[in-house]
Amino acid sequence: MKINNEYLKSEKIFVFLQTGNDIGGFHVMKYQTYIFDLDGTLLDTLGDLAASCNYALRVNGMPERSTDEVRRFVGNGVAKLIERAVPEGTSDEKREAVLQSFRRYYLEHAEDTTLPYDGILPMLQMLREKGCRVAVVSNKFMAATQALCLHYFGDLVEVAIGENEHIRKKPHADAVEEALRQLGADREGAVYVGDSDVDIQTARNSGLPCISVLWGFRDRPFLEEHGAEMFVAQPEELIE
Numbered sequence: 001m002k003i004n005n006e007y008l009k010s011e012k013i014f015v016f017l018q019t020g021n022d023i024g025g026f027h028v029m030k031y032q033t034y035i036f037d038l039d040g041t042l043l044d045t046l047g048d049l050a051a052s053c054n055y056a057l058r059v060n061g062m063p064e065r066s067t068d069e070v071r072r073f074v075g076n077g078v079a080k081l082i083e084r085a086v087p088e089g090t091s092d093e094k095r096e097a098v099l100q101s102f103r104r105y106y107l108e109h110a111e112d113t114t115l116p117y118d119g120i121l122p123m124l125q126m127l128r129e130k131g132c133r134v135a136v137v138s139n140k141f142m143a144a145t146q147a148l149c150l151h152y153f154g155d156l157v158e159v160a161i162g163e164n165e166h167i168r169k170k171p172h173a174d175a176v177e178e179a180l181r182q183l184g185a186d187r188e189g190a191v192y193v194g195d196s197d198v199d200i201q202t203a204r205n206s207g208l209p210c211i212s213v214l215w216g217f218r219d220r221p222f223l224e225e226h227g228a229e230m231f232v233a234q235p236e237e238l239i240e
Helices: 046-059 067-073 078-085 092-109 120-129 142-156 174-183 197-206 220-225
Strands: 018-023 026-029 033-036 133-141 159-163 190-194 210-213 230-232
Touching: 033 174, 046 067, 046 078, 046 092, 067 078, 078 092, 078 133, 092 142, 120 133, 120 142, 133 142, 133 174, 142 159, 159 174, 174 197, 190 197, 197 210, 197 220
Parallel strands: 033 133, 033 190, 133 159, 190 210, 210 230
Antiparallel strands: 018 026
16 A cells, blocks of 8 residues: 655644554554543543532632633643632632532532543544553542543543542653553553643653644644644544
């Protein structure tokens, strides 16, 4: 099969399967293990995150934030989200109260509007049918990460790791390394898939290639500014 090099260099970037061969001068890559970010990558959680954030701010007498502000605040864990959302100068005690309000509310309302992005479920199904291993690594707290993965993906996601006291959160490599350990998978042949600068740095710290998705919480110029090199615009491109 002949593949035009100029087409491969065009705006649409394909992630090929590793066979050890070269096609048209491009090395063909195959990934046997996929480690996904959750929010903005597999699930559109923004509506529920914004509603929970604003509930927590409101019941603690603080001004609410726009959905776009919450979009910019997420990515480094819920504690950082609340730190960014509360007014400047908020005391540690008051910030902790907002955080706990958020946790309680979100655990009850995390599925109100959250849904997988279009094409995610067929893509995961195809990866599993091909024998690929699949894990999720998120900075969302552990209980919510595992509950959401179980609810939306069932056994399509084998391992789900969220923020917890035993593992440093992203961009540290700890959670990725733990996911590989639980999967019994090698680092070679693994890829990290995410939608943010935190994900790019996590992949780099883990020694894994990174695929950045273009349907999530960050746009392409932002991702390129933070070092992204491989992109997919649709979930099915991950298996093409």
